[in-house]
Each structure stands twice: as structure tokens, then as C-alpha cells.
Amino acid sequence: MEQQEEKKKKIKVCKRRRRRRKQSKSGSSLPLDLTSEILLRLPEKSVVRFRCVSKPWSSITTDPYFISLFKTRSPRLLLCFKANDKLFVSSIRQHHQTFDTWNKSYSSSQPIDRYHMDLKFPINFNYFLPTESVQGLICFQESATPIVWNPSTRRFLTLPKLNTGWKDITIFLGYDPVEGKHKVMCIPFSKSCDDCRVFTLGSAQKSWRAVKTNYSHRSNYYTSGRCIKGVVYYLAFVYHMDVWVLMTFDVKSEKFDRIQLPSSDVHKELIPYEGRIGCVDRKRNMKKGIRLWILEDAEKHKWSSKDFLAPLSHFDKSLGCCFLLKGFTSAGEFIYVEQLFRKPSYILFCYPVRNSFRRFELKGITDDQSVLSNVHGYTLHVFPNHVESQLSF
Known part of the structure; x- marks a missing residue:
């Protein structure tokens, strides 16, 4: 027993x-769904690194659904400048301050995130400006060859050369939210034409496609596109009409249209405003104000306007430097940035409703003393409302 x-x-x-x-x-x-939720809460650098952990993790982080969810996180203000054949990149979370913090100096000892990259090819950011940040990607050019940059993965993609004979080009980056695809569109720089070239990222496309623009027009140095809800907007000059217009490029259908501008005094700057495109000009009867024209109806060429008690350019007496308007945050703040980055350097956030400013000091943007000791400064490029993307090339 x-x-x-x-x-x-x-x-x-x-x-x-x-x-x-x-x-x-x-x-x-x-479980995979729990793993996905955990990965969504990590910084983009950690997500990229954790792709090497296992095949399931790599599959999760490269899945289009995960990538789209990752983009919905809080937007950031991305900053970059070129110095000594290096690209210095920093990002700041765009958080809306409570009203009691306005008109007070706000600074941080370190940007939330920063890094630098050794450039293996020359970049002329000063003459041909980079595009805006479109769903986490930025496009610029080198010797008339478009290059796509993903700041989150720190990767560059050089697109095929254009066999057009165009000496210089103007590039635009668009995103189709229906099919979830980025497209790069190019037209000749400062030369009238009635066709363009289009390249779809992530497709089997090997060369550029020629697409008719329907309207003969030209760009110039100041042309800068803005992509809103699947449509790229940019200013262009139409010779036979002898007038500047707002051109539109539908990213999905690849069709062009033109919209009459509301005023001949419209400034060169196009700014996304509350989900619509806005054109900035100075308000004539105000010394320190701007008028923002907002497109209400593209088919009827209908515009509305708003006047703000905020200067188009702001001179800070305490700092002895001039700040230029670079865009809007998603919270409706104007972003003013110094034309040249040097030590120290600041960003001004203006809330036009209350005519108030807050100042952010760029401390720790780099530790490179050879860069900080340059008294002439560097051109600082600003990309408001930047979202992180895990799209791989």
C-alpha cells in the first residue's frame, strides 16, 4: 500500500x-496583438532595433497596419542642419502649453531625441529646399536626382535618374491615404512645361512615368509643395495668363488642376491650417499682423481669410536676432525659427488667438564643438507635424 x-x-x-x-x-x-501594443509604445529607434529579435517581431513591425498605427502617435517638430559633411537631426514633441505658461520662457536642457549622420553624398539644402515631411518621409535632391529620407529609420533611397534633359528640377512629395502610397512628382525648375514625371515608392516601378499636367506652368525658387488629404498644392506661374495660381496634383488619380488665388499680394508661403491649405500675405492696415487666406472650396475657388496679431517675421530684442515663420503645429501655433542656427539658438511658438509667445531653447542639439564654434551659423530646416514612420526602403 x-x-x-x-x-x-x-x-x-x-x-x-x-x-x-x-x-x-x-x-x-x-500573443501577437499584445506584442504589437507594446512595440507601438516604444521609441522608433527601439522598434527598428527589435526587428532583429525574431521573425514574428520583424513581421509585426514591417506590417503596413502597424506602420499606419505608428504614424498616429503624437507629431513632433523635426529640425536638421548640415555641417562638416554631417546631417544633425533633432526632434521636439509638439505639446500645446496651458494658458498660464504663455509669455514665459520655456526651455529644455536636451532635445527629446537627436542624432547625426555621415553624408556619403553632397546635399545642397540651401538652394533647392527639401519637401515637407509627408507621413514620415522627406524628399530632397542631389544633382537633379531625387532622394527620399526616412528620419526614423535613418535611411536614404536614391531614385532612378530622370532621362529628361532637365538641368534642374523641382520636387514634390505626396501621399495617397486611400492606397497608402507615397509618390514623388518632378517638374523642371523655372521652366514652363505641360508634363511632369511621377515615381511611386514601394512599387515595382523601375523608371519615371510621364504624366501630362494639362496646364503649361513653371515653378521657381520659392515653390514649395504641401500635401493635404491626398492633394499636393504648390504655387506656379502660368505664362499665357500672366498670373500666379495655386496648382493641385491629386496623388491617387495623378490629375492636375489650378485654382485662382484670392489676392495679388499673396505671400510665397503655403501653410497647412486646420486640415486645409492656407496662403500667407501681409495685412496692409496692420504693422504687426498677417492675413491668412484659407481655401474653403477648390471647385468654386472660394477662399476665406483670417487676420492674426502675429508678425510675419519676428525680431526678438533680447536675443538680437530675427525669426521667420516656418509653419503651424497641429495645435494651431505659429512656428518661428532663426534663419541661421548658432549657439545659443531658439524656437518661438506663437499662439495667435491670445497674441502670446513661448520660447524654446535648443540646448544639446549637438556636442560637436567645431560646429558650435562657427559664428556664421547654419541654415536650420524645420518640419512641423512630423510623424514617425517604420516604412523601409
């Missing part, structure tokens, strides 16, 4: 051990 009882106890112990081993094995492997 004792032997039988002892045997039963041993069997129970073995069963218990097997059960624990099974539980341990099952517990070490989290």
Missing part, C-alpha cells in the same frame, strides 16, 4: 512539473 501511495505521489509530481513547463513555455511567448 505504501509503495502504491508513493508511486501515486511521484506521478502527481511529474504531472505538476510537466504542467509548469508547459505554462512557462506558453508564458514566454506573448
Whole structure:
């Protein structure tokens, strides 16, 4: 009897051990949906690094659905400048301050995120400006060849050369939210034409496609596109009409249209405003104000306007430097940035409704003393409302 009882106890112990081993094995492997939720809460650098952990993690982080969810996180203000064949990149979270903090100096000892990259090719950011940040990607050019940059993955993609004979080009970056595709569109720089070239990212496309623009027009140095809800907007000059217009490029259908501008005094700057395109000009009857023309109806060429008690350019007496308007945050703040980055350097956030400013000091943007000691400064490029993207090339 004792032997039988002892045997039963041993069997129970073995069963218990097997059960624990099974539980341990099952517990070490989290459900995929829970793993995805955890990865969505990590910084983009960690997500990229964790792709090497396992095939399931790599599959999760490269899935289009995960990438689209990752983009919905809080937008950031991306900053970059070129110095000593390096690209210095920093990002600041765009958070809307409570009203009691306005008109107070706000600074941080370190940007939330920063890094620098060694450039293996020359970049002329000063003459041909980069595009805006469109769903996490930015496009610029080198020797009339478009290059796509993903700041989150720190990767560059050089697109095929244009066999057009165009010496210089103007590039635009668009995003189709229906099919979830980026497209790069190019037209000749400062030369009238009635066709363009289009390249779809992430497709099997090997060369540029020629697309008719329907309207002969030209760009110039100041042309800068803005992509809003699947449409790229940019200013262009139409020769036979002898007038500047707002051109539109539908990213999905690849069709062009033109919209009459509301005023001949419209400034060169196009700014996204509350989900619509806005054109900035100075308000004539105000010394320190701007008028923002907002496109209400593209088909009817209908515009509305708003006047703000905020200067188009702001001179800070305490700092002895001039700040230029670079865009809007998603919270409706104007972003003013110094034309040249030097030590120290600041960003001004203006809330036009209350005519108030807050100042952000760029501390720790780089530790490179050879860069900081340059008294002439560097051109600082600003990309408001930048979202992180895990799109791989």
C-alpha cells in the first residue's frame, strides 16, 4: 500500500512539473496583438532595433497596419542642419502649453531625441529646399536626382535618374491615404512645361512615368509643395495668363488642376491650417499682423481669410536676432525659427488667438564643438507635424 501511495505521489509530481513547463513555455511567448501594443509604445529607434529579435517581431513591425498605427502617435517638430559633411537631426514633441505658461520662457536642457549622420553624398539644402515631411518621409535632391529620407529609420533611397534633359528640377512629395502610397512628382525648375514625371515608392516601378499636367506652368525658387488629404498644392506661374495660381496634383488619380488665388499680394508661403491649405500675405492696415487666406472650396475657388496679431517675421530684442515663420503645429501655433542656427539658438511658438509667445531653447542639439564654434551659423530646416514612420526602403 505504501509503495502504491508513493508511486501515486511521484506521478502527481511529474504531472505538476510537466504542467509548469508547459505554462512557462506558453508564458514566454506573448500573443501577437499584445506584442504589437507594446512595440507601438516604444521609441522608433527601439522598434527598428527589435526587428532583429525574431521573425514574428520583424513581421509585426514591417506590417503596413502597424506602420499606419505608428504614424498616429503624437507629431513632433523635426529640425536638421548640415555641417562638416554631417546631417544633425533633432526632434521636439509638439505639446500645446496651458494658458498660464504663455509669455514665459520655456526651455529644455536636451532635445527629446537627436542624432547625426555621415553624408556619403553632397546635399545642397540651401538652394533647392527639401519637401515637407509627408507621413514620415522627406524628399530632397542631389544633382537633379531625387532622394527620399526616412528620419526614423535613418535611411536614404536614391531614385532612378530622370532621362529628361532637365538641368534642374523641382520636387514634390505626396501621399495617397486611400492606397497608402507615397509618390514623388518632378517638374523642371523655372521652366514652363505641360508634363511632369511621377515615381511611386514601394512599387515595382523601375523608371519615371510621364504624366501630362494639362496646364503649361513653371515653378521657381520659392515653390514649395504641401500635401493635404491626398492633394499636393504648390504655387506656379502660368505664362499665357500672366498670373500666379495655386496648382493641385491629386496623388491617387495623378490629375492636375489650378485654382485662382484670392489676392495679388499673396505671400510665397503655403501653410497647412486646420486640415486645409492656407496662403500667407501681409495685412496692409496692420504693422504687426498677417492675413491668412484659407481655401474653403477648390471647385468654386472660394477662399476665406483670417487676420492674426502675429508678425510675419519676428525680431526678438533680447536675443538680437530675427525669426521667420516656418509653419503651424497641429495645435494651431505659429512656428518661428532663426534663419541661421548658432549657439545659443531658439524656437518661438506663437499662439495667435491670445497674441502670446513661448520660447524654446535648443540646448544639446549637438556636442560637436567645431560646429558650435562657427559664428556664421547654419541654415536650420524645420518640419512641423512630423510623424514617425517604420516604412523601409
